[in-house]
Amino acid sequence: xxxxxxxxxxRQQLFTDIIDGKTPKRVPIQCAINYEAALEYCGxxxxxxxxxxxxxxxxxxxxxxxxxxxxxxxxANLRNPLFYQLLKGKSFVMGTNGIMQHPEIHSLETExxxxxxxxxxxxxxxxxLPRLYPSLDGSKAQAAINLGxxxxxxxxxxANYGIANAKIIEKYGLASNGGGGFGEAxxxxxxxxxxxxxxxxxxxxxxxxxxxxACEAVLPLMQKMLITNNPSAYQIxxxxxxxxxxxxxxxxxxxxxPTFEKxxxxxxxxxxxxxxxxxxxxxxxxDYLASLxxxxxxxxxxxxxxxxKEKLKGKHIITAMYPIVLLMTGTKEQCVDKxxxxxxxxxxxxGYIFNLDKGLYSLxxxxxxxxxxxxxxxxxxxxx
Amino acid sequence: MLKTEYYTEWEEYKKQNPxxxxxxxxxxxxxxxxxxxxxxxxxxxx
Numbered sequence: 001x002x003x004x005x006x007x008x009x010x011r012q013q014l015f016t017d018i019i020d021g022k023t024p025k026r027v028p029i030q031c032a033i034n035y036e037a038a039l040e041y042c043g044x045x046x047x048x049x050x051x052x053x054x055x056x057x058x059x060x061x062x063x064x065x066x067x068x069x070x071x072x073x074x075x076a077n078l079r080n081p082l083f084y085q086l087l088k089g090k091s092f093v094m095g096t097n098g099i100m101q102h103p104e105i106h107s108l109e110t111e112x113x114x115x116x117x118x119x120x121x122x123x124x125x126x127x128x129l130p131r132l133y134p135s136l137d138g139s140k141a142q143a144a145i146n147l148g149x150x151x152x153x154x155x156x157x158x159a160n161y162g163i164a165n166a167k168i169i170e171k172y173g174l175a176s177n178g179g180g181g182f183g184e185a186x187x188x189x190x191x192x193x194x195x196x197x198x199x200x201x202x203x204x205x206x207x208x209x210x211x212x213x214a215c216e217a218v219l220p221l222m223q224k225m226l227i228t229n230n231p232s233a234y235q236i237x238x239x240x241x242x243x244x245x246x247x248x249x250x251x252x253x254x255x256x257x258p259t260f261e262k263x264x265x266x267x268x269x270x271x272x273x274x275x276x277x278x279x280x281x282x283x284x285x286x287d288y289l290a291s292l293x294x295x296x297x298x299x300x301x302x303x304x305x306x307x308x309k310e311k312l313k314g315k316h317i318i319t320a321m322y323p324i325v326l327l328m329t330g331t332k333e334q335c336v337d338k339x340x341x342x343x344x345x346x347x348x349x350x351g352y353i354f355n356l357d358k359g360l361y362s363l364x365x366x367x368x369x370x371x372x373x374x375x376x377x378x379x380x381x382x383x384x
Numbered sequence: 385m386l387k388t389e390y391y392t393e394w395e396e397y398k399k400q401n402p403x404x405x406x407x408x409x410x411x412x413x414x415x416x417x418x419x420x421x422x423x424x425x426x427x428x429x430x
Binding site: 087089091107119120121122124125128154155181184193220221224225 | 388390420424425428429
């Protein structure tokens with residue numbers, strides 16, 4: 001067996017052990033360098049580089065060589081501007097700085113809740129898609145042609161990334177900690193592009209039953225997105241959590257939790273691995289998260305590491321909590337000290353995957369140097 | 385279980401299209417495209 005294959009197996013074993021509830025040889029390391037940050041770091045123009053994907057391999061090669069983690073450090077460009085442009089999308093548009101931005105828009109009107117709930121997917125295709133994507137608002141033939149073009153564009157760009165990333169995985173002997181589906185909590189799904197943050201906030205007060213019915217109606221869609229054809233505990237589906245921190249305990253209990261808990265329970269019962277990106281600060285809902293079934297990877301952005309460990313230890317897997325803001329504001333020593341501090345609290349007895357609290361949008365100095373120092377420290381010292 | 389007019393499971397597809405025989409290869413290919421378009425459209429709402 002080649003050295004690189006052996007390294008890959010050792011890295012994969014770190015994740016397998018964590019998922020199985022065993023203490024791994026070392027704390028596994030993940031790192032989240034967003035596509036935009038990788039482009040900029042490698043000297044490509046941010047606007048041009050998102051359209052010209054011929055440089056993907058060189059870009060991935062450089063960031064994975066310089067920032068060494070156990071899995072690939074840069075994922076696919078989730079908001080590739082090509083297919084949004086083909087659809088004339090209102091949902092995600094490129095800002096003047098080259099970053100894709102999400103304007104606060106909605107597609108579903110309040111008087112349409114009942115029709116929506118009869119067959120949400122059909123209503124989304126018939127009525128809501130053309131509102132968000134005006135290229136689909138022409139004749140049936142025009143809409144079909146434009147949808148076909150955008151679907152092909154997305155598939156091609158995903159394939160470009162996939163081929164390059166597969167080569168990188170083999171070159172550097174990297175592990176996998178993903179491969180499942182992607183979806184949202186039903187309430188978050190309603191709050192994002194259907195009713196918007198402000199819209200759903202009003203609806204909870206003015207038409208609570210309709211909001212609850214809609215969450216129940218979209219639950220099967222999310223199950224379909226998150227449970228793969230051949231589920232496995234080692235194939236990880238991903239849910240980013242959005243609205244929880246903006247709800248008071250009563251609202252959370254009434255609107256958010258019931259369908260989210262059903263969703264998670266169905267995923268775990270299907271033996272599908274699950275990763276939750278717990279965005280913002282969920283400390284006041286931590287007991288809810290602790291009560292979820294299975295052994296779920298929970299990536300925390302903000303909060304109290306000691307409380308998180310106390311509530312989740314022995315049950316769920318904790319990841320992240322490393323504050324990326326420190327990489328910009330701190331010295332190398334302060335950055336490494338923060339990693340030590342988090343390892344001392346979160347890595348005790350296993351059950352912790354090192355990661356940043358969110359993806360980096362820039363590696364401008366001192367971020368790159370500080371990040372390398374932190375990754376080097378964890379890789380060389382976080383052994384059990 | 386997802387029930388919608390715009391997504392068809394293989395068993396339902398066979399009923400609507402009896403010309404396709406019950407062969408795993410066809411089932412997998414057709415269902416893969418059904419799923420790929422479903423995921424793409426859902427992604428446009430996330």
